[in-house]
Amino acid sequence: MIEGLAGWDQIPELNELHSRMRNWYRYLRLIDPHCIDLKRFALVVVHEANSVSMRRIFKLQRANSQCADDEAYTDDFLDHFLDGFLLSRIGSNMLLDQYFARAPKEAGGLARKTGIISPRCDAVALCKQAADYASRICQMHTGQLPVVLYDNYEAGKGACQADSPCYFSYIPGYLRYIMVELLKNSFKATLMGATAAEIAERPIHILICRDECHVAIRVSDRAGGIPSHVGERIWSYLYGAAARGSDDCSATPLSGYGVGCLTANK
Numbered sequence: 001m002i003e004g005l006a007g008w009d010q011i012p013e014l015n016e017l018h019s020r021m022r023n024w025y026r027y028l029r030l031i032d033p034h035c036i037d038l039k040r041f042a043l044v045v046v047h048e049a050n051s052v053s054m055r056r057i058f059k060l061q062r063a064n065s066q067c068a069d070d071e072a073y074t075d076d077f078l079d080h081f082l083d084g085f086l087l088s089r090i091g092s093n094m095l096l097d098q099y100f101a102r103a104p105k106e107a108g109g110l111a112r113k114t115g116i117i118s119p120r121c122d123a124v125a126l127c128k129q130a131a132d133y134a135s136r137i138c139q140m141h142t143g144q145l146p147v148v149l150y151d152n153y154e155a156g157k158g159a160c161q162a163d164s165p166c167y168f169s170y171i172p173g174y175l176r177y178i179m180v181e182l183l184k185n186s187f188k189a190t191l192m193g194a195t196a197a198e199i200a201e202r203p204i205h206i207l208i209c210r211d212e213c214h215v216a217i218r219v220s221d222r223a224g225g226i227p228s229h230v231g232e233r234i235w236s237y238l239y240g241a242a243a244r245g246s247d248d249c250s251a252t253p254l255s256g257y258g259v260g261c262l263t264a265n266k
């Protein structure tokens with residue numbers, strides 16, 4: 001895909017990503033399919049999953065911003081490129097993670113029967129973990145914390161105890177990633193320019209509802225929302241903190257990467 005971007009070899013970030021991925025695919029091809037050493041294969045798999053870190057994806061996003069200055073690339077083209085690239089990365093990472101989680105322990109894997117899918121993923125516990133994680137990042141980077149409130153409902157029973165679990169079959173790592181990113185956005189927007197008294201009056205609500213077939217999670221805040229004139233641009237990689245020209249140094253785990261940032265997502 002990178003080679004599909006004219007002039008990719010003139011952009012250092014794209015060059016670096018291209019050479020890493022080419023090396024990894026070459027490494028993978030060298031494995032003899034007739035005599036797979038599972039332990040070695042697991043090592044290659046883990047190395048690959050870790051090698052395209054968020055920092056590297058961020059560099060790709062930065063390179064994209066450089067391309068955006070070039071009239072040859074429209075915003076639509078660059079969004080389309082990044083969508084395709086990230087979709088393919090997420091797809092491969094999911095397969096690699098699944099391989100590693102299913103592989104026997106003697107082959108260096110985790111020997112989990114259902115791999116990365118948890119048949120008892122607890123949406124309530126997961127939301128709380130995500131909020132704790134986002135709170136720690138927020139405290140570290142702003143020195144402040146918003147109030148988080150939980151509502152927990154079950155169809156036919158009404159309100160549940162706040163801690164009552166909500167089990168469903170899902171890949172917890174992906175849901176955690178989404179929740180942390182949504183909460184970081186809410187935390188950041190809620191705290192921006194607010195006094196301690198205002199922060200106390202603007203709790204962030206996490207609502208978890210379930211019936212027999214569905215689980216729905218809603219995050220709502222009182223930070224003022226996103227202006228309607230922003231419209232569909234909210235979905236663009238070229239909108240947001242990263243696109244506003246933050247560089248590698250000013251991006252923090254709270255915001256600025258443009259594609260989220262979470263390392264411990266398993």
Ligand SMILES: Nc1ncnc2c1ncn2[C@@H]1O[C@H](COP(=O)(O)OP(=O)(O)OP(=O)(O)O)[C@@H](O)[C@H]1O
Pocket residue numbers: 184185186189221223224225226234239240241242243254255256257258259260261
């Ligand atoms: N809950 C919210 N309330 C108000 N504005 C929001 C909220 N969530 C997002 N936004 C606005 O949308 C912009 C884009 O958010 P998004 O998370 O997509 O990008 P980002 O925060 O720059 O990405 P990243 O977190 O990876 O840096 C934010 O910079 C902010 O202006």
Ligand SMILES: [Mg+2]
Pocket residue numbers: 181184185254255256260
């Ligand atoms: Mg964000």
